[in-house]
Amino acid sequence: MIEVKDLHKAFGDVKAVGGVSFTARDGEITGLLGPNGAGKTTTLRMLYTLMKPDAGQVLVDGIDAAADPVAVRRRLGVLPDARGLYKRLTAAENITYFGRLQGMQDAEIERRREALIDALEMRDIAGRRTEGFSQGQRVKTAIARALVHDPRNVLLDEPTNGLDVMATRAMRRFMHQLKAEGRCVLFSSHIMQEVAALCDRIVVIAHGTVVADETPAALLAQTGEATLEDAFVKIIGTDEGLAA
Numbered sequence: 001m002i003e004v005k006d007l008h009k010a011f012g013d014v015k016a017v018g019g020v021s022f023t024a025r026d027g028e029i030t031g032l033l034g035p036n037g038a039g040k041t042t043t044l045r046m047l048y049t050l051m052k053p054d055a056g057q058v059l060v061d062g063i064d065a066a067a068d069p070v071a072v073r074r075r076l077g078v079l080p081d082a083r084g085l086y087k088r089l090t091a092a093e094n095i096t097y098f099g100r101l102q103g104m105q106d107a108e109i110e111r112r113r114e115a116l117i118d119a120l121e122m123r124d125i126a127g128r129r130t131e132g133f134s135q136g137q138r139v140k141t142a143i144a145r146a147l148v149h150d151p152r153n154v155l156l157d158e159p160t161n162g163l164d165v166m167a168t169r170a171m172r173r174f175m176h177q178l179k180a181e182g183r184c185v186l187f188s189s190h191i192m193q194e195v196a197a198l199c200d201r202i203v204v205i206a207h208g209t210v211v212a213d214e215t216p217a218a219l220l221a222q223t224g225e226a227t228l229e230d231a232f233v234k235i236i237g238t239d240e241g242l243a244a
Contacts, residue, residue: 001026001184002047002153007056009042016042017053018208024186024201026152029179031195032188034205035236040188041081043205044157047186048078060153074102077151079159083142087131091122091141094130095148102149109148116144119177121170136167143174154178156187160194172197192229202228206236 002024009017017039024030034040045051047058049069058065065072085094092113099109117126120140125133130141139159147154159175160168175198178185189195195202195216202219204212212219212235216228223231
C-alpha cells in the first residue's frame with residue numbers, strides 16, 4: 001500500500017505540488033490523472049524517491065520514504081517516464097542486470113525473468129538487443145526490468161503511451177494480473193479508455209493538488225456525466241485537460 005500525505009514541492013517560485021494526499025491500496029489499480037503541468041510526474045518522482053518533498057510524507061507498506069528510501073525502493077517496481085534501456089544488451093540481459101542490482105541470486109533472477117517474459121508476451125524479443133526496439137517492445141522490457149525483484153507495489157508512468165492496439169491489450173491483461181496477485185498498482189494516464197478499463201479508483205490532480213479521489217462510478221455520479229472524459233473535464237474545469 002502507498003500512502004501520500006500532504007506532499008509539497010516547489011521549483012523556485014513555481015509550486016509544482018501543493019498538498020497532495022491519497023492512498024493506493026493493495027489489490028487495486030489506482031489511476032493518477034491530471035492535465036499537463038498538474039504535478040503528476042513530480043508526485044510520482046517523490047513516491048519513488050527520485051525527488052525529496054519540501055514537506056509531507058510518503059509511506060510504502062508503512063515505511064517512511066524519507067527515513068528509509070532504500071527499503072522503500074525494494075518494495076517498489078517503477079516504470080518511469082524515461083524508459084532508459086541499455087541498447088547494447090538484449091531484453092533478457094537488461095532484466096538480468098537489474099536483478100543483480102537488486103542483490104538477487106542468479107537462480108531467482110532466471111525464474112523471475114522467464115516468468116515475466118511469458119507474462120508480458122515478449123518471448124520473441126528476449127534474445128534481441130534493445131537498440132531498434134519499437135515503443136511497445138521498450139515498454140515491455142522496462143516493465144520486466146522494474147518487476148524482476150517481485151515488488152508488491154508497482155508505479156507505472158504512462159504505460160500504454162505509444163503502444164499499438166495489440167500491445168495495449170497485452171498491457172491491460174498484465175496489469176489485471178498484477179491486481180489479481182494482490183499488488184498495489186498506481187499508474188498515470190491521459191487515455192480515458194485505459195482508465196475506464198483498468199481503474200478501481202481515480203485520483204485527479206489539478207494545479208498541484210487533489211481535486212477528486214473516487215471510484216469511477218462515484219465520479220460519474222458526482223459530476224452527472226455519462227463518460228469519464230466528460231467527468232474529468234468538468235472536475236478540472238477546462239477542456240485543456242484533454243491534452244494532458
